[in-house]
Amino acid sequence: MEELVVEVTRTDEKGNPKLQSFNVPKDKVSTVLEALLYIKENIDPSLSFRYSCRMEICGSCGMEIDGKPHMACSTTTESLKGDKIKVAPLKHYNVIRDLAVDIDGFFDKYKAVKPYIIRDDENVKYESELLQTPAQFDEFIDYSLCIKCGLCMAACPIEGSDSDYLGPAPLAAIWRYVADNRDQGAKYRLEIASGPEGTSRCHFVGECTEVCPKGVDPSYAIQKLRGSMVKYEFQSLFRRH
Amino acid sequence: MAEIEMNNGREVRSSTGSIGRMFQAASGLFLIFFLGVHLYVAHIDFGHPIQFFTSVIENMHNPWWLAFFIVFVWVISYHAVNGLGGIIKDLTMSEKGKSYVNMGMLALYIVTVIYGTILAILVARIPLP
Amino acid sequence: MVEENVKNLREGPMGWVKFYRKGIGYFAFAMHRFSGLVIVFYLYLHLFVLSHLLVGKASYNSLVTSVTYGPFDSFLVLDVLLALVIFYHGANGTRLALNELGIGLHKNKVMFYVFEVIAMILLGIFLYYAYMFLGAS
Numbered sequence: 436m437e438e439l440v441v442e443v444t445r446t447d448e449k450g451n452p453k454l455q456s457f458n459v460p461k462d463k464v465s466t467v468l469e470a471l472l473y474i475k476e477n478i479d480p481s482l483s484f485r486y487s488c489r490m491e492i493c494g495s496c497g498m499e500i501d502g503k504p505h506m507a508c509s510t511t512t513e514s515l516k517g518d519k520i521k522v523a524p525l526k527h528y529n530v531i532r533d534l535a536v537d538i539d540g541f542f543d544k545y546k547a548v549k550p551y552i553i554r555d556d557e558n559v560k561y562e563s564e565l566l567q568t569p570a571q572f573d574e575f576i577d578y579s580l581c582i583k584c585g586l587c588m589a590a591c592p593i594e595g596s597d598s599d600y601l602g603p604a605p606l607a608a609i610w611r612y613v614a615d616n617r618d619q620g621a622k623y624r625l626e627i628a629s630g631p632e633g634t635s636r637c638h639f640v641g642e643c644t645e646v647c648p649k650g651v652d653p654s655y656a657i658q659k660l661r662g663s664m665v666k667y668e669f670q671s672l673f674r675r676h
Numbered sequence: 677m678a679e680i681e682m683n684n685g686r687e688v689r690s691s692t693g694s695i696g697r698m699f700q701a702a703s704g705l706f707l708i709f710f711l712g713v714h715l716y717v718a719h720i721d722f723g724h725p726i727q728f729f730t731s732v733i734e735n736m737h738n739p740w741w742l743a744f745f746i747v748f749v750w751v752i753s754y755h756a757v758n759g760l761g762g763i764i765k766d767l768t769m770s771e772k773g774k775s776y777v778n779m780g781m782l783a784l785y786i787v788t789v790i791y792g793t794i795l796a797i798l799v800a801r802i803p804l805p
Numbered sequence: 806m807v808e809e810n811v812k813n814l815r816e817g818p819m820g821w822v823k824f825y826r827k828g829i830g831y832f833a834f835a836m837h838r839f840s841g842l843v844i845v846f847y848l849y850l851h852l853f854v855l856s857h858l859l860v861g862k863a864s865y866n867s868l869v870t871s872v873t874y875g876p877f878d879s880f881l882v883l884d885v886l887l888a889l890v891i892f893y894h895g896a897n898g899t900r901l902a903l904n905e906l907g908i909g910l911h912k913n914k915v916m917f918y919v920f921e922v923i924a925m926i927l928l929g930i931f932l933y934y935a936y937m938f939l940g941a942s
Contacts, residue, residue, distance in 0.1 A: 502826040527815050592834065595820040597768050631774060635693025636766065638837075639904055641830035641913060658910050664694035672692065701902035708895050719935040728869045729862040756845045763838055767818060792852060799858045 437461040439512055441470050443482065444523035445533045452523075452530075455479075461512065467520065468496050468507035471534070484534035491648055494584030498534050499523040504586040504646045525589040527598075540598070541585045544605045548627055550612065553620025565617045578611035578656050580649045587643035587653050599632045603643035603653035606634060610656040613663060625667045634661045696758065703755040710748045736800040749792035757785040833917055837897050840890035847887055873939060888928060888935075896924030 439461040447453045457474045465473075468486055475482045486496040489508045496507040501521050512520060528536035587603035588594050594602045609628050612618045628634050637657045644654040717735070735741050761781035765774050816823070821835050857865040872880040900916045903909050909916045 526820070592821050592831065593766055595816045596766050596818050598815060599768070600766075629691060629694060631691050631693060631765075631771070633691075633693060635691070635697050638834050639830065639901055639913070640828075640834040642828055645828045645830075655910055658904060658907070661694055661697070661905070662907055665698055668692050668695045672695075698905060701898075701905040704898045705902050708899060711891065711895070715931060715935075719931070720938050729858065729865045732858060732865075752848065756841075756848055759841050760845055763842070768815075788849075788852075795852065795855060795859070799855070802858070 438518075439470065440519040441467075441474065442519060442521045443471075443474075443533065444521075445482070446530055450530070461518070463511075463513045465512055466508055467498075467500055467505070467510045467512060467515075467522065470512055470520070471507060471522070482534075483532040485536075492582060494582035497525055497584045497586045497589070499525055499589065504589040506584060506586070506648045509648060525585065527589050527591075527595050528585070538585050541588050541602070541604070542583070544601050545583060545608060548601070548605045548609045548624055549620055550605075550608045552612065552615065552618050553623065554617075555619045567616060571616045574616070575611050575614040578607050578614070578651055578653075581607065581611070581651050581653075582649055584648065586646045586648065590642040590646040592640055592642065593636050593638065597632075597636070600636045601627070601632050603637075603657065606637070606660060607651060607653035607656035610660040613660065621663075625663060628660055629664050629668050629671070634664050637661075700755060700758050700762075703751050703758075706751050707755055710744075710751065713744070714748065730804070733799065733802050733804055736796065737804065742796060742800045746793055746796050749796065750789055753785055753788040753792065757781045757788070760784075829914055829917055833897050833900075837894060837901070840894040840897075843887070843890050844894060885932060888932060892924040892928040892931075893921065896920040 437460070438458045440456050441459055442454055442456045444452050445455050457478050459470045459473045466489075468489060471482065471484055472486075475484075484496065484498065484507070486508065487493040488495070491506050491509040494506075497504060498507050499505070499522070500507065500510055501515055504525055507522075522534065524530045524534050524536050528538060528540070531537050581604060583604065585604065587607075591600075591603050593600050606628060609624045613621045613624060634657055637654075639654065639658070641654045644652045647653060736745070758781070761777055764777050764781075769777075821838065824832055824835070854868060857868050871877050897917065897920065900909070900913070900920050903916070904913070
């Protein structure tokens, strides 16, 4: 039976990275997540990684596969070519153990942009739905597909050099709500996006879009958002709070 | 205060970062023109190449060229200092650190512009050999 | 909370130049920064050289001719490299400026190649005429 070598960057007792290779059976349909599960069930039960749904919905199994952030559940070993796969934890996060990283920092940034519909008439009970035309729906739907896997945060070079930068997913979330005609919270969100850690720190690298498993295109969202930012910042200059 | 609470404790301070980026882009486009003219004049069509000194002085005696180079210095210094500051601020540092970088870049800009302007004017006042 | 022995995999600015399996946008970004820093360095070097105009004709001419006709004419290689980074920076910068205005947001890769090819052709033309100009003496 043909075999595949999976080289995993693990953590030793002191928390330092160490490489360990495992041989797993090779076929045309298995995913990297299945290869890792094979290792855990048959070779080394101490191998740690995070996963849940196995079908690219929960956003848990993000990891660096052959040097690029991928979802382990939707990346087949066949698609990677070669007989050796390098698997490492996502960059720009704290490693808890082996391939499991601490995503609290990312979630804190995501929460900071208020990722929910804000209405001025918050306590009013509506008698019907807030209707939207198909065109209004199309404005934001692509950006609402984000599964918060955090791959874009691992791919962004600015996120890698400055931990305070909000990052692609939170900024794309701002545009998702700003572009939604039901939302009235732009005044809060644009303030965050115009801050020193906001859109002005994006340098059009586009790596976030390259790695996004759901085709959200955070890079495009940030550039759309920047158009609103210039207008907002000019208005802020001539306004007294 | 209420707004800060809504931001889950993250204090937010709006800035002019996007306007700065817009100016950076605009000054960059101007520089394509400025630098194009400069490269043509100084490296392709500049009198006899061995008479560098005389060519420069002659050029700067024309008030239009003098004004051109002074504006060139102002714009290129802005673009350079703004870009340099942007690169430095992409490193992890405190908000205070970033404000020091801003002040440092402003000081560098002022010094460069003053030096460049004075140099251009003094060169324009050198009598032709 | 995570354990105390966690290691942060934040790469810092060194991550800007790691191109392995990255898109062309990453390369464009890193080279834009690098070329920008080179040009800033040259800007101040240029001001230093121009300051010799105030010292006098002999001083300025000897400085400029020494790096163009000798004995330090090997500096011309650096001049060619400088022209290369300036043309690269200008071409990529034009693309970024158009992006800033909302133009070509979905055509970045094509725009990068088109602008760079145009810039390199212009660079070739510039170097040819600049060489002819120097040779005119």
